[in-house]
Amino acid sequence: MNWTIWLNGLQWFFLLYFIAMNIGYILLNLLSLRALKNYMEAQGLADLPAHAGYEPPISILIPAFNEAARIVDLVRSLLQLDYPEFEIIVVNDGSDDNTLAALQREFSLVLFPEAYWQRIKGKGVRTIYRSSNHPNLRVIEKEHGGKADTLNAGINAARYPLFCAVSADSILQSDSLRRAVRPFLENPLTVASGGAVRIANDCEMRNGFLTAAALPKSGLALMQIVESLRTFLFGAMGWSELNAVLIVSGAFGVFRKDTVIEAGGYLTSTPGEDMELIVRLHHMLRLRGVPYRITFVPDPIFWTKAPESAGALKAKRIVWQHRLAQSLTVNMQLLFNRKGGAVSWLAFPYVMIFEWLGPMFETMGYVFMILGFASGLISWQVFSVFLLIAIGFGMMLSVTALLLEELSFHIYPRTTQLAKLLIAVLLENFGYRQRVSLWRFIGLLRWIFHR
C-alpha cells in the first residue's frame, strides 16, 4: 500500500535526519577542538605582560529603551572596564520612563552641541548630552525607532574605529573588552568579533562585574548552561575556524565601524538586527571578494541572567527562532553562491537545515515515532532504536561540549560543580532538549504565519 511506503520512508527520513544532524554537530566539535587548541596556545603567550597593550580605542554603544531600573548600574560598571581608551554612548530610544532622568542625575549630564554626522539614516536625534564627571560618556536622546535604529544612531556618534554593542541586560567581566578586541589585534582583516552568552544566575558579582562563576540553583538555568555549551559555544567555535560563523549573540559584539557603515548599519526592518548584521557582513564581503575575518571569541566575556521559568524560556526561544529565520531569509542570496565559500556552501545550508528548519523535523520526528509506536504502526524495536540514537547522540554531543570546556576555560572549578554538570549533560536529553525543539518549532510557525 502507498501509505506504508510513505510511512516507511518517513521512518528512514527521521532516523537519518537525527543521525546527520548529530554527526554535523560532532564534526563541528572536532573543528572546535582544533581551533580551541590553537586558541589556548595563543592565549598562553598573549597573556604575558610584554604582549599586552596597544589596544585600539573603542566606542561602547548601549541602546536603551525604558531601562531606568538598570542603566545606571550598567554604565557605572562599564566606566570601570579595564581598557586603555574607550567612550560610552548611551542612546536613549525615546524612553517614556525615567531612563534619561536617571542618567542625568547620576552622571551630571550637560547639553553638548555635537556636530552629529548622520552617516546611517534614521530617526531624528533630539539632543546630545555629555557627562561633566566622565568626559568619555555621552548620552544621545532620539525619537523612538527600535533597537536597530538606536544602534545606528550610536554608530553615527561613535568617534573610534571599533564599536562594541552592549545590551542593557549584559553582565561583563572587567577584561571583557580586552578579550573581545584581541582578534582585531591579531588579524587586521577582522571586521567583527563576538562571544557566546554565558549564564550568570547565582554567580558572584562585584561593582557590576562578574567575579566568580557559579552554577545556578534552578534546574532550568542549569540545562541552559549545557545547551549553550553544546550549540552556541563550541558550534560557533567550529564555524569560526572556517570563517563562516553565522550565529553570534548580538548582545555583545565588537565591529569595525567603517565596514558596518559600508554595509548600511543595522537593518531596521527585522527584529534580529544583531544576528542579521553578521550574516549581511559575510554576504557583502564574500560577494565582493574582500578578504576578511569574523571571529568567535570562546572566552567567557559576556554573561546574562537566564530565564528560570518555563514560560520565560519558551518566549525567549520563540523570539530567537523568529530572529534566526529573519536574518537568513533576508540574505538568502548567500545560499549556494558561487563566491560565498564556506559560508554559502557549508554554514548557510547547515544552519538552514539543522537550526532554522531543524526544530520542525526534530519535533515532528518525535511526534511521528511516538504516535506510530502508540498506534502499533511502528514496532517497539524500531522505536527503541530511534530513541537510542536520538538520545544517545544528544548525550554524546553534550558530553563532548563539556569535555571541550574542561580542556579550555574551566569556568566551574569545583569538583562538585563538574559532577553537577555531568549529571545535567545526561538529563538534558530527557525532556529539556525536546521541549526547546517544540518551542523553537512554535517560533518557526509564528514566523511563517505572522511575518
Next chain:
Amino acid sequence: MSLAAFSVPHLKLLLWVGVAVVGITMLLLVQTVMLRVQLILRRRREQRLAALWQPLFAQSMAVLPQSLPPIARSDWDAFLRLWNNTQESLSGESKHKLNQLAWACGVSHAAQQLLSQNSMRARLIAVTALGHLQEKNAWARLKRMADDPHPLLSLAAARALMQIDAKTALTELLPLFTRRHDWPLNKIASMISEAGADAVTGPLTLAVESAAPEDFPRLVRLLNVAHSEQALPAIRRILQSAADDRVISSCLQTLTDPEDVGLALAYLRHPSWFVRVQAASALGRIGSKEDLDALIAPLSDPVWWVRYRAAQGLASLPQVTLDEVRQIRDRVNDRFAKDILTQVIAEKQAS
C-alpha cells in the same frame, strides 16, 4: 499492523550504532573526569613548585643561593612557565640576576630540549625562556623558527632574537616586519620597545627610507617607539618627494618639529581626505598662531573628520584662546564650520 520498515540487518546496524554512541559517550564522560583529576594534580604540582622556587627567585635578586633544589624532568614545563612569568614582571638588573639563577639550574639545556618537542605549547615556553636567558647558542634555531609559518611561534622566536642581540636581530627581522602581516603590529612594536630606542632607531630609519609604499605605513608606525627626532631628516626627505597617499599620510603623523609647518601646510588641500586629516592634525600639533588662517578653510571640508581635526587643531594652536575660537565661529558663514567649532569649543570647555 506493525510496520516492518526495517529489515533485521538494518535494524541491527542501527542498534549497534546506538550502542556505540552510548559507549563512546561513557568513555567521554570518563575522559572528562580524568581531565579534571589531571588538572587538580597539575595545579597542586604548580603550587608546590611556586612555594619552593618563588622565595629562591626573590633571594637571587640579592645573592645567588648556595644550593638549589634539583628539578624533576616532569616539572620542567611548570618551572619554566614560573620562571618566564617572573622574568616578564622584572626589568633591568633584576632580570640579569634571575638569569644567573637560571644558568645555575640548567634552564638553557632544559629549554633547548623542550624546543625539539612536537608540542607547540612546550616550544613556545622554551623559546620565551631562551629569549629571557639571552642564550646565544640557540640563535641559529631561533632564527629558523622566526621564519616558521606558525605566527605565534615565529613571533616568539623573533622576540627572543631581539632579546639576545637587538641590533643583529633587527637586520634579520626588518624584512619580516613588513612581510609578515600575520604578526600584529602591536606585538612588533612591543618587542622593539623592549630592545630600547637606541638599538632600533638607526636600522628602522634606514628601512623606512628604502621601504616600498605598501610597507611604509607599517614601518613608520614603528618609528613611534624609536627616537623619532633622529628619523625626522629621512621623513622630511620622503615628504618632499613622496607621491603615494599612504606614505604621505604616515609621514605627516610623525611630524613633531615646528620647523616642519610648511610640509603640513602643503598637504592641507591634498585630494585624499585621509592626507588632509593628517595635515590638519599635524598643523594643530606643530603650528603657531600664524597658521590659524590656514586651518579655517578645512573647517568647511566635505569630510567630517577633516573638519573635526581642523577645528581641534585650530583650538589647540599656542596662544589661541577659546574666545578667539568663538569669534572665528561667529565670523564664518559655513554651517558645517560653525557646527564643528561649536562642538570643539564645548569639548575644550568640558576638559
